Amino acid sequence: MARAKLSEFKAKQILTRALGIPFTGYEITSENIHKVVTINSGDKNNQTYVVKVDQGVKGRFKKGLVAIDKPIEQIPSIIKKWEQNGYKQFYLEPFINHLTQEEKYLSIERTRDGFKILFSQIGGINIEEHPESIQEIVLPYENKSGEDVQKIIHHLSLHEKSFTSMLKAFDDNYFAFLEINPLLINADRIILLDAAVEVDSSAEFFLSDGSWTSRDFNDYSSSTKTQEEKVVADLARHSTAAFNLTLLNPNSNLFMLLSGGGASIVLADEAFNQGFGNIIANYGESSGSPTTEESYLYSKQLISLLKKSTAPKKSLLIAGGVANFTDVRKTFQGVIQALEEEKTNLQKLGVKIFVRRGGPHQAEGLNLMRDFLQKNNLFGEVAGPEMILTGIVDKTLNFIQE
Amino acid sequence: MLNISAIRNIDPKILVLGNYPVIQSILDFDYLSRKQSPSVLAIIASGKKFQKYFFGKQQILIPTYPDIKNLPDEYKKQINLCLNVLSNRRILSSTEETFMTLPNLTGGVIFAENVPEKHALEIEQLAKKYQKWIIGPASIGLLIPQHLKLGVIGGVDARQFLQSNLLQVGDIAVLSASGGMTGELMNVVAQSGRHLSFALSFGGDRFPVLTPKDAFLTAEADSQTSTIIYYGELGGYDEYEIIELLKNKKITKEVICYIGGAIATLFPQSPQFGHAKAMAKNDKETAQAKRKALKSAGAKVGETFNEFVELINQGKHEKIRLHIVSNLQNMMDKISQRKEPLITTTISADIDGQPTLLGQPLLDLAKNNSFANIVGSLFLGRKLLSKDTENFIDIVLKTTVDHGPYVSGAMNTIVTARAGKDLVSSLAAGLLTIGPRFGGATNEAANHWLTGVSNNIKPEDFVEQIAKQGKRIPGIGHRKYRVDHPDPRVKLLLDYTKSLTEKRFTEYALHIEKITTVKKGNLILNVDGTIACIMLDILSEKEKLTDEQLKQLVNAEFFNTLFVLSRSVGFIAHFLDQKRLDEGLFRLPEELVAKI
Numbered sequence: 001m002a003r004a005k006l007s008e009f010k011a012k013q014i015l016t017r018a019l020g021i022p023f024t025g026y027e028i029t030s031e032n033i034h035k036v037v038t039i040n041s042g043d044k045n046n047q048t049y050v051v052k053v054d055q056g057v058k059g060r061f062k063k064g065l066v067a068i069d070k071p072i073e074q075i076p077s078i079i080k081k082w083e084q085n086g087y088k089q090f091y092l093e094p095f096i097n098h099l100t101q102e103e104k105y106l107s108i109e110r111t112r113d114g115f116k117i118l119f120s121q122i123g124g125i126n127i128e129e130h131p132e133s134i135q136e137i138v139l140p141y142e143n144k145s146g147e148d149v150q151k152i153i154h155h156l157s158l159h160e161k162s163f164t165s166m167l168k169a170f171d172d173n174y175f176a177f178l179e180i181n182p183l184l185i186n187a188d189r190i191i192l193l194d195a196a197v198e199v200d201s202s203a204e205f206f207l208s209d210g211s212w213t214s215r216d217f218n219d220y221s222s223s224t225k226t227q228e229e230k231v232v233a234d235l236a237r238h239s240t241a242a243f244n245l246t247l248l249n250p251n252s253n254l255f256m257l258l259s260g261g262g263a264s265i266v267l268a269d270e271a272f273n274q275g276f277g278n279i280i281a282n283y284g285e286s287s288g289s290p291t292t293e294e295s296y297l298y299s300k301q302l303i304s305l306l307k308k309s310t311a312p313k314k315s316l317l318i319a320g321g322v323a324n325f326t327d328v329r330k331t332f333q334g335v336i337q338a339l340e341e342e343k344t345n346l347q348k349l350g351v352k353i354f355v356r357r358g359g360p361h362q363a364e365g366l367n368l369m370r371d372f373l374q375k376n377n378l379f380g381e382v383a384g385p386e387m388i389l390t391g392i393v394d395k396t397l398n399f400i401q402e
Numbered sequence: 403m404l405n406i407s408a409i410r411n412i413d414p415k416i417l418v419l420g421n422y423p424v425i426q427s428i429l430d431f432d433y434l435s436r437k438q439s440p441s442v443l444a445i446i447a448s449g450k451k452f453q454k455y456f457f458g459k460q461q462i463l464i465p466t467y468p469d470i471k472n473l474p475d476e477y478k479k480q481i482n483l484c485l486n487v488l489s490n491r492r493i494l495s496s497t498e499e500t501f502m503t504l505p506n507l508t509g510g511v512i513f514a515e516n517v518p519e520k521h522a523l524e525i526e527q528l529a530k531k532y533q534k535w536i537i538g539p540a541s542i543g544l545l546i547p548q549h550l551k552l553g554v555i556g557g558v559d560a561r562q563f564l565q566s567n568l569l570q571v572g573d574i575a576v577l578s579a580s581g582g583m584t585g586e587l588m589n590v591v592a593q594s595g596r597h598l599s600f601a602l603s604f605g606g607d608r609f610p611v612l613t614p615k616d617a618f619l620t621a622e623a624d625s626q627t628s629t630i631i632y633y634g635e636l637g638g639y640d641e642y643e644i645i646e647l648l649k650n651k652k653i654t655k656e657v658i659c660y661i662g663g664a665i666a667t668l669f670p671q672s673p674q675f676g677h678a679k680a681m682a683k684n685d686k687e688t689a690q691a692k693r694k695a696l697k698s699a700g701a702k703v704g705e706t707f708n709e710f711v712e713l714i715n716q717g718k719h720e721k722i723r724l725h726i727v728s729n730l731q732n733m734m735d736k737i738s739q740r741k742e743p744l745i746t747t748t749i750s751a752d753i754d755g756q757p758t759l760l761g762q763p764l765l766d767l768a769k770n771n772s773f774a775n776i777v778g779s780l781f782l783g784r785k786l787l788s789k790d791t792e793n794f795i796d797i798v799l800k801t802t803v804d805h806g807p808y809v810s811g812a813m814n815t816i817v818t819a820r821a822g823k824d825l826v827s828s829l830a831a832g833l834l835t836i837g838p839r840f841g842g843a844t845n846e847a848a849n850h851w852l853t854g855v856s857n858n859i860k861p862e863d864f865v866e867q868i869a870k871q872g873k874r875i876p877g878i879g880h881r882k883y884r885v886d887h888p889d890p891r892v893k894l895l896l897d898y899t900k901s902l903t904e905k906r907f908t909e910y911a912l913h914i915e916k917i918t919t920v921k922k923g924n925l926i927l928n929v930d931g932t933i934a935c936i937m938l939d940i941l942s943e944k945e946k947l948t949d950e951q952l953k954q955l956v957n958a959e960f961f962n963t964l965f966v967l968s969r970s971v972g973f974i975a976h977f978l979d980q981k982r983l984d985e986g987l988f989r990l991p992e993e994l995v996a997k998i
Contacts, residue, residue, distance in 0.1 A: 203520065205491055221671065260582030261675065262579065262580020263580070265580075265635060266707050283673070321582040322582070324554040325554045325558045358586075
């Protein structure tokens with residue numbers, strides 16, 4: 001997989017440990033909220049708190065998903081309100097009183113040429129209004145110290161040790177992107193008011209104990225997914241092959257069961273490029289030589305979504321490029337198995353199926369598919385590489401428009 | 403950097419790391435390209451010593467080693483290309499090892515997906531340091547028609563090579579982020595009636611070691627390429643580097659491209675597509691922006707895929723050097739007819755109706771070689787390199803032929819013969835007696851000498867270790883002979899070490915004898931131990947076998963073979979002798995049996 005957002009809780013836990021500063025945050029769910037409130041109740045010099053939705057949502061502040069300077073007793077009701085909107089993971093930490101002018105900005109990104117550092121003496125929500133204040137320095141991997149580092153730490157009044165520890169934590173924990181905004185730096189301490197981290201999800205195996213795991217990816221968008229999408233996400237997690245499924249318009253006409261990372265994009269693009277974006281029901285692809293069983297499970301989810309669509313005329317597009325190593329016969333056997341189970345329903349709905357695929361054992365796979373579709377009155381078209389990749393999209397669109 | 407012309411000028415010798423069906427497809431490509439021999443030289447994988455594949459209809463064995471370190475020196479020198487199909491966990495370390503170990507490596511392909519970004523960047527640094535090129539990670543590889551298939555590129559089913567016309571040389575370079583689209587574009591090129599100069603996929607990761615920019619410069623530098631076909635996707639800024647090249651006239655060849663991912667705008671948040679890089683975080687990274695920018699820099703850009711294919715079909719008439727590819731169907735038939743053989747052999751078979759041993763007609767072999775030479779050659783599976791080996795085998799065969807009727811094997815042959823049984827039964831009875839206490843200790847002795855020497859164990863420690871386990875040292879000790887009454891056969895055999903220079907194993911065995919004879923006078927180096935150590939030395943020095951190869955011989959019980967062969971003569975002689983004497987059924991006299 002690719003870059004994934006870490007929960008703020010985990011991000012801060014890793015960073016504070018690296019910086020040698022105390023970590024005072026809590027990971028909150030409806031289950032532990034009361035316990036945390038009890039622990040923090042009582043006289044603590046009128047300490048107030050910050051609570052945030054911690055599910056990788058962009059622009060939380062503007063969306064009202066951050067509450068600042070609240071007494072601990074109010075936290076449960078704030079969380080309850082957010083929960084009603086479907087959020088499940090929250091982050092709580094003591095509020096630190098400070099002046100807006102003290103807020104600074106720092107981000108680090110892993111790029112080809114080195115760590116790209118963006119930094120500014122202006123931070124917080126004001127940074128967007130002052131993009132000109134941001135300075136950029138790329139620290140090459142083989143030379144992570146020297147003049148450039150001095151420039152950064154002087155500009156931010158940051159201890160050199162803090163900066164190098166942060167950079168080391170970034171590298172050792174396979175971070176891809178880190179943004180601390182706002183960053184507070186007093187004479188004697190450094191405070192991460194907000195930290196957003198993206199990690200390289202393919203590195204999980206290489207991490208040392210106490211670092212992150214894929215359980216620390218709190219993605220809000222995944223919690224709003226349909227059952228079918230969740231099953232596919234689960235399938236992807238437990239397979240060497242790759243699967244994804246996103247429902248775009250549940251009641252649309254065109255359902256797509258695509259194969260191959262690149263060809264899938266091209267196929268979906270074609271419908272979009274021709275101005276039919278609105279009839280595309282889903283985007284979904286499998287690649288990397290799935291087994292027959294996996295192809296079956298994947299197809300089942302897609303068919304389930306198709307059945308639920310209220311569109312009057314529906315078609316299923318099963319298409320992919322000329323595979324290099326994915327066995328067409330094996331994967332089609334799985335698809336056919338799923339179609340077989342639902343063939344009566346599909347016939348009733350008047351669904352037509354359009355197929356175009358190439359690769360190892362394509363002749364056998366395409367013949368199986370053609371025979372099945374013709375026998376069951378589901379046949380729209382079956383073609384091999386002699387048809388241009390996107391030709392099958394045209395045929396499908398024609399059918400829907402007829 | 404990757405230089406296609408330079409690769410066209412080398413004879414590909416590929417090391418494959420990991421075992422994967424891709425290997426057969428490379429061999430099929432080689433065969434259909436009418437190469438005389440396969441381009442895959444060796445495989446790194448655990449388990450077997452060889453992997454079986456087909457070259458055309460013919461089964462072949464590709465040598466397989468557990469680790470790059472185990473590759474013979476000649477292979478290390480010959481290998482010039484590398485295909486890494488190991489899992490993402492082992493990519494960084496194994497790639498560095500190939501760089502360090504293979505002096506004539508030019509570069510290689512990394513197939514694994516999910517290689518951490520950090521590792522990809524480290525590999526890039528290493529590649530610079532060692533001056534190698536790397537395509538990948540997550541790359542299906544590099545294909546040069548008629549010359550090289552380095553990866554699954556072009557397919558794993560030989561029929562695909564014909565469909566996509568991958569065996570004809572043309573002038574179109576296909577460059578793609580996506581492996582699947584590489585196959586698709588090769589198919590489009592084939593259907594347009596044009597042919598490839600080369601094709602490669604740099605992979606859809608965020609930091610491909612060979613960048614799209616590098617790939618474009620490679621295509622520009624390749625004199626055979628006149629058109630570049632490019633498939634890119636949303637995400638990242640690679641296309642802007644290509645645009646710079648176009649604007650600065652660093653790319654002058656015709657460029658036709660398609661950028662996938664326009665559909666991303668349909669999603670509420672820009673989605674992560676299948677490839678790690680395929681996600682647009684800002685406008686510049688969208689497919690639409692890239693298309694526009696490429697167009698303004700002079701590239702031909704398909705707004706739809708159909709339009710893109712149209713642009714390829716319109717391409718200027720190419721000046722191709724067509725290789726005549728006839729009779730391919732015939733060759734394809736051979737591929738589809740092949741059957742997994744029931745038996746595989748390297749030593750002998752009938753060739754053109756003639757019994758042939760080790761590549762020589764049996765009669766030639768018989769006329770020109772001693773029996774000892776033929777025995778040694780067949781046992782090693784190749785012709786002996788040295789006369790000294792032959793001489794030693796000869797003396798071993800002679801000295802172990804018989805040792806009287808007293809020994810247990812001869813006894814059993816005699817008893818069986820006297821029971822009225824036939825030749826083969828009587829011989830078998832004797833042979834079945836050979837084992838750890840009688841005649842069969844040579845191999846175990848060789849195992850001990852080899853372990854001690856190749857692990858640099860001090861002889862004193864070695865003796866101590868075995869003594870602690872309460873075991874005897876194989877090859878040491880005799881019932882009859884003592885240090886003051888030595889075995890004359892041992893003395894005779896030791897004369898055969900005179901032509902040796904190092905004598906690592908013999909020196910070691912003699913050192914051990916010195917230690918053990920201090921403890922007890924009959925703990926001398928016996929015939930088994932002597933044959934073992936001298937044979938090890940001769941095979942090492944005269945037959946140039948590595949310690950690893952010697953270990954394999956030990957595992958196959960090679961060091962017991964000469965005794966078994968030679969003593970068979972003795973057993974047969976005892977059988978015949980008993981028949982000649984017409985001896986009756988043997989029965990033990992009662993006084994020689996103790997009832998307790």
